[in-house]
Amino acid sequence: MSLTHLSTRWRALSWGERRLLLGLAFLLPAVAGLVRLAGVGRARRCLERCSSVPVPRAATAVEILAGQRLALLAGMAGRRGLLRATCLRQALAVHFILRRRGLAPCLRIGVRRREGRLDAHAWVELEGVPLDPSPLDHLAFEEKPGAWKG
Numbered sequence: 001m002s003l004t005h006l007s008t009r010w011r012a013l014s015w016g017e018r019r020l021l022l023g024l025a026f027l028l029p030a031v032a033g034l035v036r037l038a039g040v041g042r043a044r045r046c047l048e049r050c051s052s053v054p055v056p057r058a059a060t061a062v063e064i065l066a067g068q069r070l071a072l073l074a075g076m077a078g079r080r081g082l083l084r085a086t087c088l089r090q091a092l093a094v095h096f097i098l099r100r101r102g103l104a105p106c107l108r109i110g111v112r113r114r115e116g117r118l119d120a121h122a123w124v125e126l127e128g129v130p131l132d133p134s135p136l137d138h139l140a141f142e143e144k145p146g147a148w149k150g
Contacts, residue, residue, distance in 0.1 A: 017073060024077035027093050028085040035089060044107065047096045056104035059126045063103060070094055071124060071131035087132075088122040094131065095124050105131075 013021065034043040059067065074094050078085035085093075091107055098105040106125045111118050123132035 017069070020070065021073050021077055024074050024093060025081040027096070028074070028077055028081055028089055029083040031089045031092050031096070032083055032085055035092070040088065044092060044095075047092060048099065051096050051099035053099065053102045056099070057102055059103050063101075064126050064129050064131075067094070067098055067103075067105070067124070067126045067131045068129075068133065070097060072133045075133065086122075091122040091124050098124065098126065 010018065031043070031047070034046060037043075038046065071090070071094050074085075074090040078087075078090045088109070095105050095107045103126060107122065108125055108130075109120065109122045111120050113119070121132075123130055125131065
């Protein structure tokens with residue numbers, strides 16, 4: 001992608017989105033490092049402890065749209081940031097930010113068979129709505145209570 005195109009896309013963002021994109025550019029490497037050091041389960045629990053609220057609230061339609069925009073920005077930061085971040089790291093970062101906002105997002109991990117190979121994907125849902133901008137045809141694993149312990 002050309003520098004001119006990136007500059008045009010940057011200018012198209014609002015100031016709040018620019019700030020959020022820059023924050024994600026720094027959060028994603030931190031999440032990636034945490035996953036690398038502690039593993040996915042411990043990293044998720046650590047991020048949940050750091051973002052816990054006493055009583056999460058239901059998301060409004062506006063907050064779901066904002067969550068979709070957040071997931072889009074996380075994808076941009078994951079592709080063009082300081083470090084390429086996988087969908088799992090992007091989903092963990094989005095999950096963390098939404099919890100900090102007092103919401104109750106759901107982290108999903110799923111698989112699909114594509115061209116004879118298994119393909120895994122991670123995304124976040126808010127009030128049952130996938131926030132991932134790409135079409136999802138992955139079969140999500142059912143989360144059992146305590147599945148992330150260990």
